[in-house]
Amino acid sequence: MRILIVSDAWLPQVNGVVTSLQALVGELRGLGHQVKLLSPQDFRAWPCPSYPEIPLVWDLWRVGPAIRAFQPDCVHLATEGPLGWAARRWLGKRGLAFSSAIHTRFPEYIHTRWPWLPLRWGYAFLRAFHRPSRHVLVTTERLREEFAGRGLQRLALWRKGVDTALFHPGEGRPAPAAPVFLYVGRIAPEKNLEALLELDLPGEVRVVGDGPQREALQARYPRVRFVGYRHGQALADAYRQASVLVFPSRTDTYGLVMLEALACGTPVAAFAVPGPLDVLEAGVTGVMADDLREACLAALELDRECCAERAARQSWGHSALEFLSRQPLLDGEPCPGLEPVAEL
Numbered sequence: 001m002r003i004l005i006v007s008d009a010w011l012p013q014v015n016g017v018v019t020s021l022q023a024l025v026g027e028l029r030g031l032g033h034q035v036k037l038l039s040p041q042d043f044r045a046w047p048c049p050s051y052p053e054i055p056l057v058w059d060l061w062r063v064g065p066a067i068r069a070f071q072p073d074c075v076h077l078a079t080e081g082p083l084g085w086a087a088r089r090w091l092g093k094r095g096l097a098f099s100s101a102i103h104t105r106f107p108e109y110i111h112t113r114w115p116w117l118p119l120r121w122g123y124a125f126l127r128a129f130h131r132p133s134r135h136v137l138v139t140t141e142r143l144r145e146e147f148a149g150r151g152l153q154r155l156a157l158w159r160k161g162v163d164t165a166l167f168h169p170g171e172g173r174p175a176p177a178a179p180v181f182l183y184v185g186r187i188a189p190e191k192n193l194e195a196l197l198e199l200d201l202p203g204e205v206r207v208v209g210d211g212p213q214r215e216a217l218q219a220r221y222p223r224v225r226f227v228g229y230r231h232g233q234a235l236a237d238a239y240r241q242a243s244v245l246v247f248p249s250r251t252d253t254y255g256l257v258m259l260e261a262l263a264c265g266t267p268v269a270a271f272a273v274p275g276p277l278d279v280l281e282a283g284v285t286g287v288m289a290d291d292l293r294e295a296c297l298a299a300l301e302l303d304r305e306c307c308a309e310r311a312a313r314q315s316w317g318h319s320a321l322e323f324l325s326r327q328p329l330l331d332g333e334p335c336p337g338l339e340p341v342a343e344l
Helices: 016-030 060-070 082-093 106-113 119-130 141-149 214-220 232-241 256-263 292-299 304-311 316-325
Strands: 002-006 034-038 045-048 051-057 074-077 099-101 135-138 155-157 180-184 204-208 225-228 244-247 268-270 286-288
Touching: 002 016, 002 060, 002 082, 016 034, 016 256, 016 316, 034 060, 051 082, 060 082, 074 082, 082 119, 106 119, 135 141, 141 155, 180 232, 180 256, 204 232, 214 225, 232 256, 244 256, 244 292, 256 268, 256 304, 268 292, 286 292
Parallel strands: 002 034, 002 074, 074 099, 099 135, 135 155, 180 204, 180 244, 204 225, 244 268, 268 286
Antiparallel strands: 045 051
16 A cells, blocks of 8 residues: 655654654555655754754645645554644545544643643644544553543554564673663653652663753753763663663653663663553563652662563564554545454
């Protein structure tokens, strides 16, 4: 099939959405499908105010012709940004079916940055965007129940995976002289990174990533080692060298970095909130507690081999097949040869 994915998030951005889409595109092409990803790289864009790493496309009149030129069999809208809205509008005017996905807790992120904006406005935005979608893909059953309670409809599961060829325990990992507590992700308010940086922990705290808060936090916490982005093998090495991955976010829908760390044999410490509750097996692959310091210290005692073994069960190949089963053809019919998904 000819599959078009529209996403406002794409390279050179570094986040879970981009990681998921890269893996998905690779798996779909490996299955013999023709895949095009329509992204800000195909258009003109301005940096997002207060978050310049995120490009906002402005020549949106080119979206429709780009869709028509590719002649897709099915279209998936991965994000609710300008590109996603432009594609939604073009498809809707022609009565064409599409799927969409909720990758982030957009209302909570907006509320974190601008607390005076009511949370209900963000969910009204999500409902408006996803209302025409034939299937709205979410990562976990817990999220499906939660978003259904917020009025979203036609929700279906699309579980994520991990690249076990890259993320694995490796050979002969030397034990660090002192514990290394690692954070991997954007350095932005919604990630709640200060919940980790404020802790009195033994050993060293390392931060892999970048974002609008990096300069301020690096100045405020001089004992923390900020190393910037890491990719590929360097990222896998960072996971392997860590004693514990600390996931301080309270708003992530999933948290792919947890799966990547586990695949490398590194246990996780987190709050007991959606995301960690869906990824981690309490007391086996991670420790979740209201006291994050307590979780960090307890996670040091977990079995690294067991962490890697559990994570290795979740492949991107299975994730891609699940994604395909949720895709309607443009005329609204299910993709041929794939089981239709029951709607909520």
